[in-house]
Amino acid sequence: MGLFGRIFKTKKATEKARKYAIGLSKSSTTSTAWDALFLTSINDDFYRQLEELMIISDMGVNTALSITSELSHYFKKHPSSTSEERKAGWIEVMQKRYIPVKENPARDFEVIFMMGVNGVGKTTTIGKLAHLYQTMGKKVMVIAGDTFRAGAIEQLTIWAERTGVPIFKKEAGSDPSSVIFEGLKIAKEQGFQTVLVDTAGRLQNKTHLMQELDKMVRVAKKVDENAPHERWLVIDATTGQNGLSQAKVFDEVTKLSGLILTKADGTAKGGIVFAIYDLFKVPIRYIGLGEKIEDIEPFDLENYLMGWLGASF
Ligand SMILES: Nc1nc2c(ncn2[C@@H]2O[C@H](COP(=O)(O)OP(=O)(O)OP(=O)(O)O)[C@@H](O)[C@H]2O)c(=O)[nH]1
Ligand SMILES: [Mg+2]
Structure with a gap:
């Protein structure tokens, strides 16, 4: 099972993941485009389409270009053969860039x-x-x-x-x-x-x-x-x-x-x-x-x- 499959499996059961999926379901009108993108193998066309999709999703040109560049480095190190692996690679690159802050530090006031x-x-x-x-x-x-x-x-x-x-x-x-x-x-x-x-x-x-x-x-x-x-x-x-x-x-x-x-x-x-x-x-x-x-x-x-x-x- 690829990383994406593992993510999918562990997230499947959680209530929180369900809330995200239901909440975001309206915004996934372009998800077929994302799906189609990750089905293609990694080449210049793939990167160009990824950039376009990220720009359409309001990430802005600079951010989209920078993520694409990081992703190309990632795929050089981690060649991927399946769509799931490619999706997981993109998510992993995003996770390295956007470090979460989950809770406020403990404070009395x-x-x-x-x-x-x-x-x-x-x-x-x-x-x-x-x-x-x-x-x-x-x-x-x-x-x-x-x-x-x-x-x-x-x-x-x-x-x-x-x-x-x-x-x-x-x-x-x-x-x-x-x-x-x-x-x-x-x-x-x-x-x-x-x-x-x-x-x-x-x-x-x-x-x-x-x-x-x-x-x-x-x-x-x-x-x-x-x-x-x-x-x-x-x-x-x-x-x-x-x-x-x-x-x-x-x-x-x-x-x-x-x-x-x-x-x-x-x-x-x-x-x-x-x-x-x-x-x-x-x-x-x-x-x-x-x-x-x-x-x-x-x-x-x-x-x-x-x-x-x-x-x-
Ligand atoms: N669908 C949806 N609607 C939301 C969400 N958050 C806020 N809204 C709606 O957006 C509208 C504006 O929300 P407010 O909380 O009044 O926004 P505000 O920033 O306080 O607005 P002002 O006081 O006029 O500056 C309301 O109708 C909310 O119900 C959300 O996450 N999803
Ligand atoms: Mg208000």
Whole structure:
């Protein structure tokens, strides 16, 4: 049995792999193209088609070229005769490049900023993560730092009720930094371990948004000098190359520490996260595979790429 077969077999039984496969099934419309590609033997045509498929999947030209070059070195060392071996080779090369960060370091108190442009899924992701962390035994609180719209506060309130996690909020239009400062102080005093902070994706303009974010980071440091411990950028799978400029803007204000890929259950594959990883060295932390509370998973590259290939479970 080839490596791919082994991966397939061990993954087959896991619930998590099933969630990936079901979630990504919509985006595997091109999986027949991937299948056809790996059926061909390794030659220039193979590499050219692989590059094209990776570019179509939004990985960007530089990333696609660089992976192809690594893969050609790999195949020189590990000649492969079957389609399974070739798929496994590609996955292995990807695994060497994109080292996973599975969990946050153990901390008594951690502040997580959820950032991203409007509509990408920040608030939903906070709701899902509040639930996930709670099931891991953490004492979780959420802060409604997006004070720009009343709807944003209401939406987070609904998630807080659904998950049974306390929320710190003020009325719409309040200064987001003061909400965050007060919320974090209370969270620390009351022994909350993980604080998820929602931020606005839209303000009057980009400069204003960045200034506000910078202020939020500074007030968080007043409560804990290491805060915000995690600075996660949410990327919508349909984003495409625009994701690079989004990452650049947010990374400039506060060095990003993780990416969250949302809406991977749609028709887009979301390969832009690899291009962002390459440029900004930001690991992919979670993947959103639907709108429901349990539709989030720590990012697992192998399961994700198997989803691209349309491997059925
Ligand atoms: N299918 C799917 N939908 C998602 C996912 N994550 C979020 N959504 C949906 O995307 C829409 C926007 O999500 P929000 O959480 O409101 O996004 P946001 O970034 O907080 O948006 P703003 O507050 O307007 O900046 C909602 O309809 C969510 O249900 C996902 O992983 N899969
Ligand atoms: Mg929101």
